[in-house]
Amino acid sequence: MALHRLFDLIPYQISEYDxxxxxxFKENDTWQTYSSREVKEIIDNLSLAFLKAGISKNDKVALISQNRPEWNFVDLALQQIGAISIPMYPTITTEDYRYIFDHAEVKMIFVGDQEILTKAQEAADGRKIFCFQQLEGVEFxxxxxxxxxxxxxxxLEKAKSEVTADDLFTIIYTSGTTGRPKGVxxxxxxxxxxxxxxxxxxxLEKGTSKVLSFLPICHIFERTGSFCCFYLGISIYYAESLEKIGDNLREIKPHGFNTxxxxxEKIYDKIVSKGYELKGIKKSLFFWALKLGNQYDPATDQGAWYNWQLKMANKLIFSKWREALGGEIIQINSGASALQPRLARIFWAAGIPVCEGYGLTETSPVVSSSICSxxxxxxxxxxxILEGVQVRIAEDGEILVKGPNVMQGxxxxxxxxxxxxxxxxxxxxxxxxxxxxxxxITDRKKEMFKTSGGKYVAPQVIENKIKESSLIDQVMVVGENRNYPAxxxxxxxxxxxxxxRHKGYPFTELAEMVERPEVIAKYERIxxxxxxxxxxxxxxxxxxILPDxxxxxxxELTPTMKLKRKIILGKYEKEVETLYNS
Incomplete structure (x- = not known):
């Protein structure tokens, strides 16, 4: 069947895969599942409910929830009548809620739980609110x-027939790092x-594969990924929470996920911290495997001796990494910011293919992506570069994109x-x-800065290299209009x-440790x-060194875990000044 609008993906899934x-979605320790046909029935009834409630083409409805099937139901139901969804991060402030409700002229609001409901009610200004949980004082x-x-x-069929491929289906307010969000x-x-x-x-194999979803579905990366799953007949399992991703991976045994x-970095750091806890030969083998992984290049045959060692490392060490991810991972898609090359090498060496892509909300989002081979x-x-998308590099190095995926404004x-x-x-x-x-990608144009000596510095490249140290979790390079980077x-x-522990230093608490001369000396060496x-x-x-x-x-981080550089600079203004004035 022809695909012209996103909601066509559900009848397509029924016709191809059923x-x-x-x-x-897991609720009360039980997985609640929905078939393709159940999804279709629910979204049709929701579409009719919206029409009955007076929601029509181009009306705006806000969606604020953690990942769960109800999110998809409302999104798809709105699409079928030509209404426009306004997805929002649950983590943003009440003031941001209020701004977006007013700016987008939202008519109705759907929320996920009590915490979101409380914030939404403060900002709703009389707008009707519905909740995905049964809570007192709000309609289910x-x-x-x-x-x-x-x-x-x-x-409903008449309303669907009036929706064209060129109609808006969503306005996504990008979180940004400062200022008011922009509606894409x-x-x-x-x-x-x-x-x-x-x-x-x-x-991933069409019709039989399954994925675990835990990135916010309101972000276009995960949302477009969900539409891909509908198209390819891939089952989507929503993780219970970020804290339970590990449990859900082992339980579901997915073939892929977006991250x-x-x-x-957190997964890797957790694995390495477990490695430090090992003793004797087990510890030696762990770090031997890690060293091999750091030398790996998927595109290069490094010879029989290296290949044999890597085969042994996979059998003895890396197989346990794969088991921790469910044991059946075929492809992990990484986006939203740059991945440390070291991590890519080690995961590929471990038989865990991590494929990087690039894109922005404004490009729906993908501009380029890797094939996991x-x-x-x-x-x-x-x-x-994706088929149908054009990219050129401007004289100042900026990436320019043209294609059917580029936003309307x-x-x-x-x-x-x-x-x-x-x-x-x-x-x-x-x-x-x-x-x-x-x-x-080498850096963000707006994040690059010039020192007082007139030299340009690209902080992200430097930060990714520094984070290769197992003693460093996060780092931000500063130095705009200063004598040197810090x-x-x-x-x-x-x-x-x-x-x-290795050095025999007593560890008390982080705030105290980062002031100790021997600790500072170690970071100086790094x-x-x-x-x-x-x-x-x-x-x-x-x-x-900061303890928090x-x-x-x-x-300090956006919902996709990028640094809010101006916020961090403002928060640590005194500390930055001491780096240049003391």
Whole structure:
């Protein structure tokens, strides 16, 4: 059947695969599953309920929830009547809720739980709210859906027929790092073109594979991934929470999942911390395997001796890593920011293929992606440009994108739209290089800074190298208009504990440890060693160790775990000043 709009993917899935499990969610220790046909029935009833409630084409409805099938139901039901979804992160502030509700002219709100409900009620200004959980004082989503069961399907078919590929289906307010969020307008065609192109790069078997979903579905990376699963007949299981990802991986045994580099870093750090706890020959074997992994290149045959050693490392050590991820992973897709090349090498060596991609909300999102094969993968690159998408590099190194996946613009912000969309070329704000079809990202244009000596510094490259140390969890390079680059460092508590144990230093608490001379001296040696990889003007001259990790909740990270650099600079203004004035 022809696919013109995103909601066509559900009848397509029924016709091609008729899935017994299309969507699944664990509630009260039991997996609740929905077949393709059940999904279709639910979204039809919801669409009719929306029509009955007076929601029609181009009306806006907000969606604020953790990942669960009900999110998809509301999203797809709105699409069928031409209404526009306004997905929002549960973690943003009440003030952001209020701004987006007003700016998007939201008419109705769907929330996931009590915490979100409380914030939404404060900002709703009389708008009707429905909840995916049965809570006192708010209407349950199923009760709303049931109002559509007596509706006229002919009315729904008429509404569906009036929705075109060029109609908006969503406005996504990007979190940004400062200032008010911008509303990215995406059409059915924008995202559907991306779904079809990305699906060609996925190696998961059609109709039988399953994935675990834990990135926020309100983010276009995970949302487009969900549409790909509908198209390919892949079952989606929603993780219970970030804390239970490990349990869910072992339970579900997925064939793939989407992630961001920060989560892969955390997985790796946890594995290494377990390695430090080993004794004797087991510990020696663990770090021998790690060293082998760090030398790995998927595209290069390093000879019989290396291959034999790697085969033994896989049997003795890396097999346990794969078991921890469920044992059946075929492809992990990493996006939203740059992955450390070291991590890519080690995971590939361990038989855990991690494929990087690149994109933005404004590009629906994928611009380039890797195919998970030894012949195609190139460490340090974010894959090949998608079919139908054009990329060129501007004179200043900025990546420009053109294609059916590029947004229509920013909602009610024509001035900002004109800034980034020029002659149909979208200016990404990222700096990169093209090697044939392969794309490499070197930094964010806005994050690059110039020292007082006139030299440009790309902080992300330096930060990724520094984070290769097992004693460093997070780092931000500073130095705009200063004499030299410096760094704010958040230590890895597990790594520092292991170092102190090895050296015989008593470990008390992090706030005290980061002030101890012997600990500071160790970090000085780490930075000195890392500086060898940078040009003279890029080397870190001074640093400050901070005891408190940066997080989404405390405001230093975006929901996709990128650094909010201006927020961090403001929060640690005094500490930064001491790096230059003392």
């Amino acid at each position: 899935k017994e499990i299309s969507l699944a 989503w199923r009760d709303f859906m049931e109002t559509g069961q007596s509706g006229d399907l002919a009315e 307008m995406l059409t059915h065609q924008n995202v559907l073109s991306n779904v079809l192109a990305v699906s060609e790069r996925l190696l 961001v580099p920060r989560l892969l 030894h012949e195609e993968i190139r460490i340090g690159y974010v894959g090949k 920013y909602y009610k912000q024509e001035d900002l739209t004109t800034e980034v969309l020029q002659n149909d070329w979208f200016h990404t704000g990222d700096i990169g290089e093209l090697d044939g079809e392969y794309l490499k 760094a704010l460092i958040v230590p890895s508590e597990d790594g520092l504990k292991e170092y102190c 930075i000195e060693d890392m500086n060898k990889y940078f040009a003279k003007w890029e080397t870190i001259k001074r640093f400050k 990790p940066w997080s989404i909740e405390s405001g």
